Amino acid sequence: MLARNSMHTLRSARINVPLRGLSTTALRFANGVGSATQGYPEAGSPSKQDVQHEKEHNLADLSKKRAVGTQEGVHFQMTPPFQQKGAGSNLEVNNKPLGDYLLTHPVYTNDELKSVQILEFEKKSFSDKFANALVKMMRTSFDLVTGYKHKELTPEVKDKPLDYLISKGYVLSERQWLRRFIFLESVAVAAMVRHLRSLRRMNRDGGYINMLLAEAENERMHLMSFLAVEKPSIFMRAMVLAAQGVFFNAFFLGYVINPKICHRFTAVLEEEAVVTYTRAIEEIQNGFVPGWTHKKIPQIARGYWQLPDTATMLDLCLVVRADESNHRFTNHTMSELDLDKHLNPLSLQEPDAVTRGTKLGFTREESAAWLAETSNAIQKRKDEGTYVKPHSH
Template sequence: MLSSRISARRWTSNHVSLARTAALARPNTLITGWPAVLPAACQYPSPPSPRAFSTTPIIHPRQFLRPSQNEYMQRTRLYRSPPSWRSFSTTPAVHLRDFFPPMETEQIRRTAPAWPHKGFSMDEMLAVQPGHREPRTWGDWVAWKLVRLARYCMDLATGLKDGQQVDPKNPTTAVVASKPLTEAQWLVRFVFLESIAGVPGMVAGMLRHLNSLRRLKRDNGWIETLLEESFNERMHLLTFMKMSEPGWFMKIMLIGAQGVFFNSMFLAYLISPKICHRFVGYLEEEAVHTYTRCIHEIEAGLLPKWSDPEFRIPDLAVQYWNIPENKRTMKDLVLYIRADEAVHRGVNHTLGNLDQAEDPNPFVSEYKGDQQPKAALKPSGYERADVI
């Protein structure tokens, strides 16, 4: 028995040395485990096992053919991902462009967006300001209180609550604070906000689509506007995802928030579409307020990375908004997004004032005169008598 063990050890030592020499002879090969094809020196039958009732060799060559730690580090150091700069992520660093790479095939060059952005002038974007529609009915009051509760929880979770200067009579005036957020904190807030902001438009558009099929009647332009709103919010999210990567905790929060919000909106829209549109209008008021504060902090130099003129926004945003060459700073991007939120604010407040079953959508209708409604410049929305 002893002689058999000594013979096995000598056999293993000799052939392992030959195998390691053959593997290290290829310096450009990245060794990550057992090679697909063994070197010729290792292609010998295993020695008979001295152990009774055993069908496996004593020693597995796999355990010895792995390179040493120093060799492995030297061979793989050029292939390792760079350390993550994201302070709020706990997931391994990955290339952000791999989240949603453009789909290019042998026949297709690229896929254009279903709803191309109509664009804004600089004067239109600068004219957007925070505004508030005072609740006038009990439904308005319910929607407003729900939004304020959601805003409080959001501020508490993302660190925006401390230091705000708020007028008690008009809470949406809190656009400055003594304790500014960092770029990473803003991105956390933006990603969470935009991940659920696209839910109401999709829910409302889906239910109105089914209602049109069920009643065998036209929808008069509501469905297109609601789905376009949802698409626009998703483009906001994709833009910020090009700049950040949420960690596992944030991803769990997004899944939970989306599930709760979708089902709540679904049931609420079946009960009262008016209240739902008012709720979204108030929610967009808060979004305009949030982006306005971010713009103020960029202008004040409190966000040095975003205030740097050399900072460039993702190409995805440039293509979607058709942003000019000299208007591609972070401040310009936030101006575009804030203008989008102002449009959603005016649209939903206006839709909340209309007859949900009969009135056409005024924002896609052709008017007899030249007075086409502009939702971005109407914080409280249009009254029914003004557009119908």
């Protein structure tokens, strides 16, 4: 079994590249402008002064808007996704998207991919323990449906034939891994719930919706990539449909009652996802999934993560695992906040991929410090006239 690593300290990085689209209100709160309250910046209805301030600054930014590109931090590359030479105006939809229409998403370096660690959150409060219990219950059902056993590979059996190891549950076959991946990537609800909440309350969301939409799209692209490798059976499609129906309604109701528990639940679920993909990576590297050793990945995956034509299933599992560690970090961070009041600390700038792969999430104090630091850096660049507003879709 893989050892669980302890939480690592935050690696702060000074980043001097264009960031995600910002909210001027977030900047003003973080800088203490227009608010007499101290502590964590809060979201809410803007004042007339805030609205006028935003209008003036947004008008000033329009002339700087870039035509293409999706950049966000040092781990986001300059090349927009799916932007291919000679594409012209022709669009192909069969796993060959050519338009720059996706939300921002990370493109990783090799060092960032290798830095991802298995981490386990320390459950102290009742809500944390409750969220963990729900994940364990869901994991047990999930393992049963996907035929996931994964016994410890002992020295006595490791040299047995591959068919024997698969039949006894020591390793998984290609079909078993794909079944598990597809099931794992088929649900994402929080973005829609936050969107409806904002509409219902007729109030700003504090910067969470866009980030959660990007996370949901990221999960969907995982699913689309694995579906392009192999189509699921009718039984598997039925199981996904049933699971999505149950999970969606349960999560929706839970989010209305207590969103913090829901984000903790999601974060712990992402911890399990990192474990799953780490095991898959190790099995591929150890030759237990021979069909994937040299198997090229679909174009949709190469385009999305900007991988070379030589990329294999090992590379796909590495980038998906890195994405899952990002989701783990995001949801653990959100579960520490008061989501009815606090601004999203990651809305202006996310930490580098190494930090997100080696740290569970920000505490509330770290979130406030991060938001203040990133907003001040952006404001300084705006004052100097060097700020370039990132491309938005």
